[in-house]
Amino acid sequence: MARTFLxxxxxxxxxxxxDSVSLPMARGKLTEISEKTEDPYNTGNFGSxxxxxxxxxxxxxxxxxINDPVLSRVEASGMYLMPAGKHGCADACKDKTxxxxxxxxxxxxxxxxxxxxxxARTQFLTEYPAEGLAIIRDEAHTNFENAIRxxxxxxxxxxxxxxxxxxxxxxxxxxxxxxxxxxxxIRGKEFGPTAGLPMAIGSxxxxxxxxxxxxxxxxxxxxxxxxxVGSWSEGLTKGRAQQMLSAGEDIAxxxxxxxxxxxxxxxxSHLAMQFGSGDSGLIVPAVDYDTHDIVGLRKQTxxxxxxxAKSPGFGLNPNLTEQAQAAKKRFLREHPAVTTTSVSINSKxxxxxx
Numbered sequence: 324m325a326r327t328f329l330x331x332x333x334x335x336x337x338x339x340x341x342d343s344v345s346l347p348m349a350r351g352k353l354t355e356i357s358e359k360t361e362d363p364y365n366t367g368n369f370g371s372x373x374x375x376x377x378x379x380x381x382x383x384x385x386x387x388x389i390n391d392p393v394l395s396r397v398e399a400s401g402m403y404l405m406p407a408g409k410h411g412c413a414d415a416c417k418d419k420t421x422x423x424x425x426x427x428x429x430x431x432x433x434x435x436x437x438x439x440x441x442x443a444r445t446q447f448l449t450e451y452p453a454e455g456l457a458i459i460r461d462e463a464h465t466n467f468e469n470a471i472r473x474x475x476x477x478x479x480x481x482x483x484x485x486x487x488x489x490x491x492x493x494x495x496x497x498x499x500x501x502x503x504x505x506x507x508x509i510r511g512k513e514f515g516p517t518a519g520l521p522m523a524i525g526s527x528x529x530x531x532x533x534x535x536x537x538x539x540x541x542x543x544x545x546x547x548x549x550x551x552v553g554s555w556s557e558g559l560t561k562g563r564a565q566q567m568l569s570a571g572e573d574i575a576x577x578x579x580x581x582x583x584x585x586x587x588x589x590x591x592s593h594l595a596m597q598f599g600s601g602d603s604g605l606i607v608p609a610v611d612y613d614t615h616d617i618v619g620l621r622k623q624t625x626x627x628x629x630x631x632a633k634s635p636g637f638g639l640n641p642n643l644t645e646q647a648q649a650a651k652k653r654f655l656r657e658h659p660a661v662t663t664t665s666v667s668i669n670s671k672x673x674x675x676x677x
Contacts, residue, residue: 329404329413329445330487332452338497340453346461349454356450357443363410364430364642370439376455377402377462380483381432386615392516397617398470399526401480402459403434404448405441412442413449415485418530420556422654425647426577429484431633441484456494463498467506467523474514477523478617486529490544490551499525499546507548524619525549528575536562541572550619552628557599557653564596564605568625575612576627580657583632584613590629591660599653606661627658 357370383399407424408414416424428434429441448455463479470477479499481489489495500507506523514520525548532541533553544551553567554575567574576596582588590611595604610621612628621628632655643651 326408327413327449328417329415329449329485330417332413332449333456333487333489333494334492336453336456336492336494338493341457341460341494341497344454344457346457349451349458352451352454353443353447353458356447357440360439360443360446362439363442364435364438368439370443371437374440374443375462376444376459377466377479378437380434380616382613382616383478383480385613386617389615393476393520394615394617394620396475396517397478397620398466398475399478399480399617400463400466401483401616402444402485403429403437403441403483404485405429405438405445406484410442412445415445415487418486420530420558420654421647421650422557422652423530425643425651426655427484428633434484456489456498460494460498464501464506467501471522474517476510476517476520478526478619479523480526480616480618482527482529486531488529488531490525490527490546490549495544495546495549499523499549507546520620521548523548524617526616526618526620527551528554528618530554530556530558533567533574534558534563535560536566540570541567548619550621552618552621552623555596555627559598560600561598561602561605564598564607568607571623571625573610573621573623573626573628574607575630576609576658577630577632577655578658579632579655580659581629581631583634587613587631591662593661594627594629595659595661596627597656597658604659629658 353374357374360370362368377400379400386394386397404415405412406427406429407416407419467477490499508522510518510520512518529551552573552575590609593606594609596607597604607627609629610626612630
């Protein structure tokens with residue numbers, strides 16, 4: 324049987340479909356599904372009785388503790404789904420690899436307690452895509468308006484544990500853009516530190532365009548207020564990495580040799596990025612991507628954004644098969660620290676690579 328990808332289902336939903344949804348009825352259906360969804364890891368634990376499509380997380384809230392006039396005023400929320408087609412769900416990760424599927428962080432930290440809700444959200448979006456997107460829009464716009472009213476900036480990440488590219492869909496026009504593009508309008512001087520930024524921003528990661536060399540520039544979101552950072556995977560080639568870095572694009576890089584989020588080691592000035600394609604390593608400037616999750620406000624400097632190990636997603640997971648454990652080891656690996664700053668990464672892919 325062909326795998327069902329959630330993205331293909333959501334692509335069929337129009338804004339008119341979303342506008343026709345009764346939100347109270349939709350929320351009732353989401354609650355019904357959630358209350359019946361049992362945690363596959365902890366028998367007897369079921370989904371939330373008051374489920375939301377959007378939530379927060381420790382990573383989303385880290386920016387508030389940073390002494391920065393803009394980051395400290397960002398209110399972030401996001402969506403965590405059941406990834407990679409696990410537990411009978413439609414596959415929310417069309418660009419996954421076996422390794423990232425095995426090492427996904429959806430069972431790490433506080434997220435481990437939300438597994439049945441992750442499943443319920445994914446099943447709800449699969450069975451009732453227009454209703455699910457309508458609820459996402461309603462919750463996102465509520466968050467946006469609350470932040471604007473306080474003079475703050477809202478950030479939305481819909482790919483918390485998925486890769487759906489909703490920002491490329493008609494529904495994304497309504498979710499990220501808002502009525503008549505309200506949330507893409509640029510803030511005036513009255514917003515102080517956040518002046519010059521959109522009224523709300525989207526901050527995403529993704530592997531789709533981080534594989535082999537592209538014939539042109541990396542495709543951008545059709546939403547002007549959404550930024551997507553490319554993510555490392557076993558499928559990323561050295562030629563594509565050079566292409567991205569030379570264009571000033573960062574590459575989010577999971578690393579196992581810089582400690583953990585709770586016991587971090589400093590991120591060095593450079594890392595030797597490794598490749599699953601058999602290419603030789605590439606020395607790349609490195610930055611700490613564990614400081615916050617607001618990718619839309621990162622300065623794209625052509626760097627490896629180091630993401631440290633988190634348990635149990637990055638650690639030992641007894642629920643994985645030997646095959647899945649082997650795949651995870653290919654995805655989660657050391658990218659050695661480099662002290663030299665003499666190596667340039669700004670070489671363009673050769674004509675042969677193109």
